[in-house]
Amino acid sequence: xxxxxxxxxxxxxxxxxxxxxxxxxxxxxxxxxxxxxxxxxxxxxxxxxxxxxxxxxxxxxxxxxxxxxxxxxxxxxxxxxxxxxxxxxxxxxxxxxxxxxxxxxxxxxxxxxxxxxxxxxxxxxxxxxxxxxxxxxxxxxxxxxxxxxxxxxxxxxxxxxxxxxxxxxxxxxxxxxxxxxxxxxxxxxxxxxxxxxxxxxxxxxxxxxxxxxxxxxxxxxxxxxxxxxxxxxxxxxxxxxxxxxxxxxxxxxxxxxxxxxxxxxxxxxxxxxxxxxxxxxxxx
Amino acid sequence: xxxxxxxxxxxxxxxxxxxxxxxxxxxxxxxxxxxxxxxxxxxxxxxxxxxxxxxxxxxxxxxxxxxxxxxxxxxxxxxxxxxxxxxxxxxxxxxxxxxxxxxxxxxxxxxxxxxxxxxxxxxxxxxxxxxxxxxxxxxxxxxxxxxxxxxxxxxxxxxxxxxxxxxxxxxxxxxxxxxxxxxxxxxxxxxxxxxxxxxxxxxxxxxxxxxxxxxxxxxxxxxxxxxxxxxxxxxxxxxxxxxxxxxxxxxxxxxxxxxxxxxxxxxxxxxxxxxxxxxxxxxx
Numbered sequence: 019x020x021x022x023x024x025x026x027x028x029x030x031x032x033x034x035x036x037x038x039x040x041x042x043x044x045x046x047x048x049x050x051x052x053x054x055x056x057x058x059x060x061x062x063x064x065x066x067x068x069x070x071x072x073x074x075x076x077x078x079x080x081x082x083x084x085x086x087x088x089x090x091x092x093x094x095x096x097x098x099x100x101x102x103x104x105x106x107x108x109x110x111x112x113x114x115x116x117x118x119x120x121x122x123x124x125x126x127x128x129x130x131x132x133x134x135x136x137x138x139x140x141x142x143x144x145x146x147x148x149x150x151x152x153x154x155x156x157x158x159x160x161x162x163x164x165x166x167x168x169x170x171x172x173x174x175x176x177x178x179x180x181x182x183x184x185x186x187x188x189x190x191x192x193x194x195x196x197x198x199x200x201x202x203x204x205x206x207x208x209x210x211x212x213x214x215x216x217x218x219x220x221x222x223x224x225x226x227x228x229x230x231x232x233x234x235x236x237x238x239x240x241x242x243x244x245x246x247x248x249x250x251x252x253x254x255x256x257x258x259x260x261x262x263x264x265x266x267x268x269x270x271x272x273x274x275x276x277x278x279x280x281x282x283x284x285x286x287x288x289x290x291x292x293x294x295x296x297x298x299x300x301x302x
Numbered sequence: 303x304x305x306x307x308x309x310x311x312x313x314x315x316x317x318x319x320x321x322x323x324x325x326x327x328x329x330x331x332x333x334x335x336x337x338x339x340x341x342x343x344x345x346x347x348x349x350x351x352x353x354x355x356x357x358x359x360x361x362x363x364x365x366x367x368x369x370x371x372x373x374x375x376x377x378x379x380x381x382x383x384x385x386x387x388x389x390x391x392x393x394x395x396x397x398x399x400x401x402x403x404x405x406x407x408x409x410x411x412x413x414x415x416x417x418x419x420x421x422x423x424x425x426x427x428x429x430x431x432x433x434x435x436x437x438x439x440x441x442x443x444x445x446x447x448x449x450x451x452x453x454x455x456x457x458x459x460x461x462x463x464x465x466x467x468x469x470x471x472x473x474x475x476x477x478x479x480x481x482x483x484x485x486x487x488x489x490x491x492x493x494x495x496x497x498x499x500x501x502x503x504x505x506x507x508x509x510x511x512x513x514x515x516x517x518x519x520x521x522x523x524x525x526x527x528x529x530x531x532x533x534x535x536x537x538x539x540x541x542x543x544x545x546x547x548x549x550x551x552x553x554x555x556x557x558x559x560x561x562x563x564x565x566x567x568x569x570x571x572x573x574x575x576x577x578x579x580x581x582x583x584x585x586x
Contacts (some may be wrong), residue, residue, distance in 0.1 A: 124488020137426035139419040201454040204408025206515040228512035242479040
């Protein structure tokens with residue numbers, strides 16, 4: 019008997035975001051002074067992960083962003099200026115306890131959004147942190163700006179029992195993963211899946227189905243995993259996006275996930291929803 | 303025999319977005335001069351809908367934004383400054399042919415995004431339209447900014463065969479609809495559904511399932527419709543978000559969708575995914 023594949027990494031309830039406290043400046047200031055209040059420790063451009071796999075905390079010094087309540091304990095982060103990309107953060111992500119992963123993702127996306135959105139896009143003036151860090155407001159034009167969450171479709175296209183995987187030029191050697199792309203204005207998830215597979219691989223698909231989703235904090239994607247049936251297997255690769263793409267048999271997927279020196283490809287790491295999608299496909 | 307409920311409005315393939323042509327300035331300029339090239343007509347803050355329900359077009363004057371290819375025919379829009387909200391656009395949406403709805407949504411979201419994001423959020427300088435209107439680039443700091451697509455979960459919570467619907471203060475009299483809220487950084491779709499239902503209605507849910515999705519161009523939401531099983535029926539309404547919420551029986555949902563003077567509530571209009579979700583729930 020096999021264990022069921024886990025939910026995608028970075029998913030789960032996380033801590034209580036205590037939405038109603040965000041707008042309440044006086045309550046938040048009191049929370050920052052509470053005995054159990056803690057501030058996130060940062061290391062190498064991401065929230066710091068201790069040897070036990072849990073996020074590291076220290077007494078509150080700069081409660082710029084109110085992350086929520088962990089039970090009764092208020093959690094804050096200081097604003098940050100330097101951030102790691104996903105490859106640089108791989109070491110800390112590999113040991114991160116899944117229970118702390120949603121908070122890791124929220125803190126990283128939120129903090130990075132502030133660093134890159136200090137000015138009002140509507141009027142060009144320096145904007146101010148409001149709502150405990152969950153938005154910025156322009157003191158000149160009054161516009162309020164909320165953190166970005168950018169939906170991305172990532173999909174397993176299947177044809178006659180084989181799955182289409184591709185590799186981008188910046189992947190580690192041997193790595194193949196599911197094709198993906200940003201959802202654009204004026205399209206829904208199903209249309210985005212069909213468009214991306216046609217653009218990147220030249221295949222037409224039908225019966226697009228939702229599978230699972232995952233926040234991905236580099237910087238602020240919402241990965242939406244889908245399955246699609248390809249109408250045929252002939253590929254036309256967009257080489258501006260992909261270095262290569264090909265169809266993998268069930269045995270190859272299984273061997274890739276198992277890993278090892280003779281694996282036919284290097285599967286995506288645990289933190290990537292692409293791995294979850296492959297594990298679930300294999301287990302189904 | 304009943305017709306199957308339609309797909310959500312604003313969904314569907316739309317026209318060929320011709321992604322590869324966006325970055326190719328010379329080709330785009332040639333396309334704007336092609337005999338079949340047309341520019342979108344705007345009226346009252348939205349793309350203009352003719353008496354036949356189709357979008358209206360005119361010869362190209364200001365090809366600021368390249369919308370794509372309708373067959374061989376290039377489609378453009380000028381940048382706009384004034385926009386209608388969803389209520390004001392209701393008349394044109396009510397007669398819009400579903401085949402043109404994805405392009406209506408794309409043009410409205412894209413054009414509005416430019417109007418509200420003229421400045422670089424990273425450095426505060428005026429940014430420039432690039433990629434045929436599909437992004438903006440800052441000439442000072444080099445940052446590139448892409449149009450926002452903001453995922454929103456909208457959900458049918460069910461308990462013992464009844465559905466939870468609520469009304470916001472700005473709704474027309476008698477209107478009830480599905481509860482909804484923006485997905486935040488660090489959470490996936492399922493976590494957002496659970497959080498929003500707990501925040502707005504005080505209910506805990508399990509078995510969140512994806513149903514359907516829809517772009518909603520006021521200004522740039524991606525509505526993601528879900529179903530969730532409520533653990534019990536006791537409600538605690540967040541009155542900062544909702545004026546009222548209650549459970550509706552299957553008969554009440556059917557009567558609301560049918561409409562008429564003695565309907566127990568006024569159902570959402572055709573263009574809203576909430577109506578599609580209710581129709582599908584009833585038909586299942």
